[in-house]
Amino acid sequence: MNKKEFLAQLRKGLSGLPREDIEDRLAFYSEMIEDRMEEGFSEKEAVSAIGSVDEIVSQIVADTSLVKIAKERIKPKRRLKAWEIVLLAVGSPIWLSLGIAAIAVVLALYIVLWAVMLSLWAVFGAVLACGLGGMAGGIVLICNAEVFTGIALVAAGILCVGLSIFLFFGCKAATKGIFLLTKKYAVWIKNRFRKKEEM
């Protein structure tokens, strides 16, 4: 791939970003390629030293805030004509509610993920509390001469505490997984904005 092709592909990949950002990035990579060529690398070598366009694009998209990408997507490419503004205002009950619905769907997925995590931790907390409560209650019973019931209660308590230790590790792993999932989800949403721009 030569420099021109590389920059053209990069421009296409970044098309969801603000124009100034794209130009700035392209100038930066172009300078890098030219500096390498000046040092004696061939054009092909200089381009391949930068890395693949896909990798660069996904890193840039991950680094760019969603707000910026969304803003650029919404920004009209030219000034709106009077009748378009009227149409937008008249149509606002429709597109505004659709927009809110779309945002709500995106948020809902986040909330669901976090709710799953919260409930897992709640189970952990409940089992631990059961265990500790059971042990304390059992000891009180033993002191009040209900020895056998007390011992059974303490044993059940220990069992619950033991179970909660296992649950703790499970919850920890699940939390980590959900963190990764939400991160991937954010990147996925960003990509949706980008893909639309390309079409």
Next chain:
Amino acid sequence: MDIQLKRGLLDVCVLAAIKNEDSYGYQIIKDLKPCIELSESTLYTILKRLEAANMLTVRTAEHGGRLRKYYHITPEGRKRIEDFKDEWKEIMSIYRFVTKEDEAYE
């Protein structure tokens, strides 16, 4: 390595590379190579961050019939390097304390 820590280290590395004289992207990558491998995309992000934090300024100059961006360190940037040295002294004394504990157990 911890991401937050690595980010801070990379910032100081790039500042150190332009400490003595103004430099440009490819030169910075070459200068840092013996110490740390930096990709173009990573360098770009760092340079933008340092510029936003007022630790360096950018000027465009002509070079061989094309334009090249040169990065110049600001007093804030120099202060960041000095702060880093002080912080690192503290970290080194912690490191010595931690490894001394290791030896005691062996």
